[in-house]
Amino acid sequence: MEEILLKIEGLSKSFGENQVLKNINMEVRTGEIIGLVGENGAGKSTLMKIIFGMPVIASTGGYNGKILFQGKEINFSSSFDALESGIGMVHQEFSLIPGFTASENIVLNRETTNKSIFKELFGEKLNQLNMEKIEERATVAFSHLGVQINPETVVSEMSVAHKQFTEIAREIERKNTKLLILDEPTAVLTETEADILLKTMRRLADEGISILFITHRLDEIMTVCDKVVVLRDGVLINEISTKETNVNEITEWMIGRKIDHTKKKRKNFSEEKNILDIENLWVDMPGEIVKNVNLKVKKGEILGIGGMAGQGKIGIANGVMGLATSGGTIKFNGESLQLNTPIDQLKKGLYFVSEDRKGVGLILDKSIDENIAYPAIEIKNEFLKKKLGGLFQVIDDKEIEKNSKKYIEKLEIRCTNGKQKTGELSGGNQQKVCLAKAFTMNPEVLFVSEPTRGIDVGAKKLVLETLREYNEEKGTTIIITSSEIEELRDICHRIAIVTEGEIAGILSPEDNLLKFGKMMVGLKGEENE
Template identity: 65%
Template sequence: MSDTILKIENLSKSFGDNTVLKDINLELKEGEILGLVGENGAGKSTLMKIIFGMEVIRETGGYNGKIFFDGKEVNFLSPFDALNAGIGMVHQEFSLIPGFKVSENIVLNRESTKNNLMTHFFGEGISKIDQKDNTKRAQEAISKLGVNLTGQEQINEMAVAYKQFTEIAREIERESTKLLVLDEPTAVLTEDEAKILLDTMKKLSDKGITIIFITHRLNEIMAVSDKVTVLRDGQLINTVPTKSTNVNEITEWMIGRKVSTSSEGKNIDNSNVETLMEIKDLWVDMPGEMLKGLDLDIKKGEILGLGGMAGQGKIAVANGVMGLFKTKGNVKYKNEDLVLNKPTYPLEKGIFFVSEDRKGVGLLLDESIERNIAFPAMEIKGQFLKKYLGFLNVIDDKAVTDNAKKYIEKLEIKSMNEKQKVAELSGGNQQKVCVAKAFTMEPDLLFVSEPTRGIDVGAKQLVLETLKEYNRERNTTIVVTSSEIEELRSICDRIAIINEGKVAGILPATASILDFGKLMSGIKEGE
């Protein structure tokens, strides 16, 4: 492997004032497999979008630096340019045509055709598709993967794993492919299926195809890659031969500091604490965040954290319990079965949810701050209502205003007054309104998803401290879902890491950051 296929020099990219990649330098040889790792937001996706010529890069001002591919400087204006040059990419989201067969998707836009009598008169535009040759080409590509597909299967009738194999077969069927980018290709695969894919990657590498393998499963990086590159906060931290490093060292590079390999804190014995909610075999069909048979016990009075990499299912726990996405399984709350797929039911039982989608689910943007804060309690519990003429329920405006003023002061919601529309507030203050709504409901169990997303450091601390205070004062059970593990460690008693739709492990908040990193990377406890 002596020929350089990809070289990146001093590459930087900003979206407005936000620098997402800074001075990236990288070189890949023909047939090398590079493992590219980093936490959420490290810059991996942006780097791949630049390499693949995605329109969003050009539309946001392009990038600084140089990219050389196959010996020539390139600046692709579209993915079609990248494909024609010999770069293939398999995204996390499928780009298959559901109503087509596997073989038709594999050769799409590159179909073999054959001439007939009419082409002699009217030209190639009315050539007939050569179904036999197309099927043969597709089967040859599939055979390189070692999976049991004939090519005649309908995409919309296939399991997710086989859709993934179809995507990869499509890219390697292109004769010109020299670089293949695989973005989390094993995330939807079983262990056996993932092993087949890793073996396939090695075969493709032996044929001279260079591969960039993006994954959070560090054990797969160690098994298949020639070298590993770690990104953190838009900077390239290190690129080393895989054989010269280990999972612990990679994890330390990803999180940004040296850590102990053992937990310093004591394990919390909560075996005698009452279980408030018992979740068994929970499946949630939430796009990009599916749960696949999750088991979890939530103890009364605790703050439980739900962590994990993006797309692994942590967001789906609360959304499933609250009935916002199609769900199946068994959930017991206070020793009674909780009705699933009925959003009003958990609210009536004293469960509330501060959604990660504050604008789509959490707020009435055109309504005032005070109405937003009072609305759920008004609708579900009949609060903030008074009798008019002895029998009509009308809104108690004074009670609504007094309640809003209390939380505006307590949560330091920056606004003109309680009458201001929520749409006019900053993202951080909108989030505080969502928290105020939850506190007004006085729930026994509160789910809070991504409570500090998009808000400044000062506001983050205030929101987190307020949640802790609410838990201490009222003994309210709180389940916090967050992409930031340090955030969870600062307020939680226990933290469950969700990986591939299930609980990978539960650790006390005092456990080593390395232990959390291993669980997030698919390394089981004890490995």
């Protein structure tokens, strides 16, 4: 039997009065892959932050309990201590330096140098970088992952998938890595790319590296993990071999309730008028190809946009909404939209929930209340009340709080209250705040990009159901971009597949999954509807 690498005994953690972990006990053996699952806010990220020694833990009073690594008790004061001990972590949000190449990021602070004759006089800083050796090390790390990425590529020019592989390559390039923590590493990957990563994880485990794998894709847990650990509300609900359980059991342990998988009858929108006409759209966006998109969107429908990573699906909404340089013709209700002007689109009744919730979607150091109301205040002059007979207006805090409370309850945003800073929320709850902002704007057309990325199965169902209800109640046209075809098939009336920067065809959710797969890889084209 493999030796115990990591042992956690009676671990508890609180942030103020909010206890997020309660008496956690678990073990990780050498070469073992453990899947860590739970709804957003269940305590997964906090547990990983404790193991990895992230400063937020010490600065908020530390934790109770004991952690043993290789038989010795640890209580890291920083992540650098964890790295030195052989614990690596790939975070859900990228931590690469955008202006550096892949190879420079992979060997950062561990560069190969050529010795300088001035070293003895002036120290290590006078050594010169051996770029040839550095790129060779990066190439070896990528090949170990089973992917081909040019080590000279600058990170800012990479697709999100390549950024993810670069993050992982950086950790496995460290020669002393014994435990690797992966936080949602497949959330930004296509099925093919995710499959490559899962096979790599298995190979790393066979080499003796233990892996803690956080994911909301339960099929991945069943495919690659030896054991699954389920957290709910900070409590370890179950720890069991994947051979002894199934996806349905894990789901019920996670959320404490059964999920309704019945599909609702879909309305046919073929006779409805076009609310959005996109012609010859091209978009200049790093990592995306959008060169000639032609698409007609029906009023009141939910249209899905799917495709392989980097083929253009993400770029379409960013181009239409003016967040990336674009050209072509876009008509909204028959009138031409001015491209490359986000404010114009917002004022006319279009809104965008970006895939980059931290970079574009939220002001992290502001409260949930402020984040939800901000666009409506700035664009539509809402949440304002008149003073001195209308001479000037002030923000109506009561209405802002009332609106925020409504969406906190409806979307089940896990927080202390609306005054909590958005940056303190889990990724999935931040995503829900982004949706609350969109609903508050009450747009005529809503673009939503990767709405369930990084959120658990229970929250995913809630988010999709809320979008469906919003569409039915308000008649809002919703255009959803997603890497998960099953997600699009669950909620959309039609699904457009993007291949090599163009619409390869439009399919029905009821079409055979094989038809989707062939179209995504360019094996068969369909005429636009």
